[in-house]
Structures are given as C-alpha cells and as structure tokens.
Amino acid sequence: MSGRVLGLISCNYNNDAFGSLTSERGMAALPFGGRYRVLDFPLSNMVNSGIRTIGLITPYHYRAIMDHVGAGKEWSLNRKSGGMFILPGSIYGLKNMRSTFLLRDIIQNRAFLERGDEEYVIVSGSHKVYNMDLRPLIAAHRASGCDVTLLYKQTADAENHRETYLSLDGDRVKGFAAEAQGSAACFMDCFITSRELLLKFIEWYKALGYLDLMDIMAENLPNLNVGAYPFAGYLGRLNNIRDYMACSQDLLREEVRREVFSAEHKVCTKVQDNPPAKYGASPNVHNALVPTGCLIDGTVENSILFRGVHVGEGAVVKNCVIMQKTVVEPGAVLENVICDKYVTVSRGNKLFGTAAKPLVIPKGSEI
C-alpha cells in the first residue's frame, strides 16, 4: 500500500529561539533523547510505515544533517529503487525563518516529485517528536476523497505554544490560526496529498516562491477539500529552549518512553559503535537516560545524557541535558543546564539555570 506514497521531509527550518543550539545546524539536526536527532522521528515514522522513497530538503547548514543521515543506511534507504534523496534547500533569510514548507524549496526540487509514479506524497516538517504509524493516515486520506489531509493533535494548553491551529468542522478544516486558547487542534507539520496536486501548486504559484505551502493552502481553502486526521499519542513540540527541556524530561516518564521508543516502531539513528556505559564504584544515578560510551562516577538526576558523556567523581548533574562527548569534571555542579556537544566543565565549576530558563552552553565551550 505505502509503496505508492512518496515522503518529503523539510529540514530547511530554523528557529532563532534556540540561540547557539541551532546556529550551526538546522532544527532537524538538533540532538534529542540521548542518541537521536529530531529528524530521526519523522524519518523513522515514514520508513516504519513502509515508505521507501524519501526526499530530504536540507538547510543551508547541511553538514550536521548529512553527517547524520549519510546514504540512509540505518533507515534501510540505501536502495536501488527509491531510497533517500538529498534535495538542496534555499537560503531563507530572516523573513522566512520559521516557515516550514517553503514553496521555493519544492520548486527547486521539482524533478524529485515529477520523476516518481507514486500517487500520494506525505510532506512533513522535522521539528516535532512523535512515533506514529502513518498507514492509517494514508488509508483515511484515500477513503475520504479529500485533496489534502492534515495531521493534528488536540492539545490542552494552546496559549502556551505558538503553533498553527486548525479550526475544524467535523473532520474538515475550515481555517488556520497562529494562536489559540485552551484545547485546540494543533497542526503537526505533516500532511498527505496527491503528487499531482502538489505539482499543480508548484505550477500555479511558481512566481511566488517565497510563499509557504501552508499559505497557499489557506488561500485556497474555500476551493479545496481539506481534511484532518487526529493523532492521539505523545507529541513533543520544540519551539523554544524551555520546550526542548520539557520534552527531553518527558522521556523520563515511562509511558512516554514506551510510546516514543516503541519496540514495534523503532526510531532509527546513526550508529556509532560506542562501548556500553560504565559506572564507577559509587555513582548516584536516579531517573536518568544514559546511552553507550558514558562514564559515570558522579551524581546524575532527572537528566538526559548523550553518547560519550563523562561525569566525574563528586560532580552533580541535575535536571540537565548533556550532549555528546561533554565532560563534567570531578566536583563540577550543573543544574537546569543544556550542554551542547564537546563541552568541558572543569573541576569545581558551578552552573545554574532555572526550569523556566535553562542555561545553554554552546558547543565546544571550555568552562
């Protein structure tokens, strides 16, 4: 069934709210969950749903993304027929900073859409974390006869999250809003449409390449049959540093972990062949995620560590996200801190953020 569906993931998105965390990598390449990057989630969702031809629209800073996905080996996308296609994205400038589906990027890679014979295309963003079998969405779209079907989740606290919200009439979309109150239908940056219609959009709007696909959809809403499909599972929204910390901490909850890291629909990622994590004589580790390559001698609480992190004796890491190969030397104390990769926090230093405003330490810093 899904052999007739093409995947298109836009990684050409950035968000200035993340400061140094995304200054040299797109949002899609943001490390998340101890060993993943955010892109792993939409990409694995597609692969786990049987989609084997996937285009990745890369950001201008594509080094991190390319380093991560390579030829798509870990996702079984290094194939003779189909596989992973790297589609160069445009430079968006400040105006389109938060635009997810730039028409220009799709026009530029029109050949990818034209060449296939797939009937449908699933278009997805790359900065939301969820684990979902997309096959029911495909089936619902096919059955409904809609031109486009948008994926959404009914969320409780819309006022706290800047997202695109859908105004719905049953399962039909009547309008879009940038803000909402209370319980609202949050668009998950993922929709399915026919390849033909997407090519038509490109044809009609080719002179207006600066538009976002969602703007085009809003403009044509009266003339299009746009459906909506609800998702009931966990949705991690990463719109700012506070969100990032909150979503990371969500992974410490068993029910979230069980769903997001589902054994049935595995999230794939780049393999590094690190040795297992090693714990010293008397570390204190409570409520933490620890991947391979870590050496733990100190205290780690309510935190997410990435591969190859060292926590020295007497060091304390509390409510933190510590990225790859960061070294927390003996006696250093970190609370509510997000450490990017390759940071060294030397002996006895104390770094404190707050839950509302975590302190971010840029990549490679020596403190």
Add this chain to the structure above:
Amino acid sequence: MSKKECLAMLLAGGQGSRLGALTRKIAKPAVSFGGKYRIIDFSLSNCVNSGIDTVGVLTQYRPLMLNSYIGTGAPWDLDEAAGGVYVLPPYATQDGAEWYNGTADAVYKNLDFIESYDPEYVLIISGDHLYKMDYNLMLDFHKQSGAELTVSVIEVPPAEASRFGIITAAADGKIEKFTEKPARPDSNLASMGIYIFNWQVLKQALLADAQIAASEHDFGKNVIPMLLNEGKRLYAYAFSGYWKDVGTIESYYQTSMDLLREDSEFDIFSGGQRIFSNSNIYPPHYVGEKAVVENSVVCNGCTVLGEVRNSIISSEAYVGAGAKVENAILLPGAHVESGARVMRAIVGEGAVIEMNAYFGSLDEAEPVQVCGDGEHIKDDLWSRGY
C-alpha cells in the same frame, strides 16, 4: 576477482561444548559478550582495523544466529564490492556431502574461495577469542623474517601451558619445536591459533594433509608439525596484550568480570581500536528513581529500577524494582523481575528470573550458575536456599 595481499579465514564452526547452556542453540562465536557484542565481533573488528577487507567465515555448528548476525557485513564495513565477508558453510559435491572434519579440512574445502582472490598471504584466525590485535604488525614480522608460516604466540603461566600448543623458538623467533597440549611443557609460549601462511605453502600443505588418512586435519596437531618436519621456515610472533580463549563457563564469567576491573588489561572503553558490532538501535537505558548502579556496565535499551552491583547488563535487559543483581551477567533481553535476586550467575538471552525468585549464590566456592536462553526461574523455597 581482484588480487588481495592478505585474506582472512575465520574459523567459526565450533560448538564450544564446555560453555554448556550458553551454546545450546548458538555457536560459540555467536555468544554474547561484554553487553553489546558477540564474541566474533572481536576478530572481525581486528580484521577491519588491520585493513583486511576480505574474510571467509567458516561455519558449521548451529549457524543460524551467525548467518543473520553477520548479514552483509555492513556493521563492520565489510560490505565491500571487491571482497567483504563470506559465510562459508560445508557443502555437497558430486562425490557426496561432508562436514568440515577439523580446522585444516574446513580451510581445505574452501581452497577455491581463497584461489579466487589469489592472495599473497592467508591469515587464519578463530572466531571465539577475545583480544584486540593489529594483524599488520604480525604480517610485517612475517615478511621481514622471511617466514613461510608465522604463528602468533603469547606467554602463559607455566601451570596452564599444557592446555595449549606450546612452542620452543630461537631468539629470532624461528620455531624449533611445536607440541600440542604437552604433558610436560618445556616453554610457556602458547600458540594463539593465529597463523599467517604464504598462500602457496598453505595450499600445498592442505592438499598434502588431505591425502593423509590418519590425520585429524587440525592445524595445531597435524599441519604445523608436518611443515616443521619438512624443514619449512616457521616463525613465532610474540604478542603482548590481552588474549583469552573463553573455553568454559568459569573463564567466560571471569573474562566478563575483567571488564569491570579498573586495572583490566582488556580495555574496550577508552580509545584505540573500536570494536564494531551488529547492534540493534535501542534507546539509551533508563535508570529509575530508586535504582542503584555501581561498578557495572549497562547497555542501551535496558531499564534498571532495582540494584545492580559489579555486573554486566546487556542490551534490552530489565531489572525490576526491588530486584538485586550482584556479580552477575544479564545477557541481551534477560529479565529480572521485581524482588528477584541474581548472584554470581549468568542469565541467558531472553531468560526470566521471575518475581521474588533467587538465582545463584555469592559463595565463591559454588560454580557460576547459568540460566539458559529463554528459560524461566520461578520463585520457590528451593531457589531461596531453604
């Protein structure tokens, strides 16, 4: 096919019968080790790290797990267009079908495979040894000494020497005497079962050995003594470093526990040559609110809610709330349910120590207990030592 300077033949057909429950359903090279590895990872990784990109893996006993584990060889970067990894099981010919009868016979039956690459040298190694070694250094030695066969040797304690093939060599390494498992060893240089042959010498030796009805077709017992008698140039290459042939449950257990020692010679945790493995992609392991983890190795995909001390917790293993795991090895997917205790024991792949059950004993005089793959240990008074 293109010519290779050095090709490796990896012997992986042995049962390892003294490993008991650990090899009931899988060959010894496929036995899990160090949390996320299988024993064969070490020799395969050594090949790749030494620049050898063509490896024939000789399988026989229970090959299913090895076949699926090795796959295309991609996890070791052995998915090479010109070379790569080949799994070579016994096969039938017009004259009938025969098993591999001995290590030399296994290689003899695959002379065609080696011939197709026409190498200068053939490296013969075992898939069931634990060590890190750069075979290039041995190959350099082989070339410089002008040897026709080089045997890698390691010093062993004199008391253990009678378990090995023992070599007496001149100061420059020229082998003067080779005795397989001597009752009274006169040297403590043991053969590690790692050989580099000049290809033509190997070929002639195997063709000759195949004709000898009385031969057991074993490299150590037959081929090497034969070449020595013929006056061929045999040299011993002295290897220093960690090398273990885990033959028994006890040595498997000790070698695993060596990983936890601060001063261990066998260091898989820091730098140097990486050991590659075909590991599934699991999320980081979760350590619970009330968990205790001390002096242990823990892999991805695990959940630890109870207490773990001096233990190796392999991928996807589970330690329930209130459970205690001490001086033990949990193999991949093993479950220790809440309230259960595991002491100085090995819990097989996917095995379950049920709620409140006790398994093993901290008494060092007792043998290390093994719970076979997929077995269940139930809670009963007997298991708690009543």
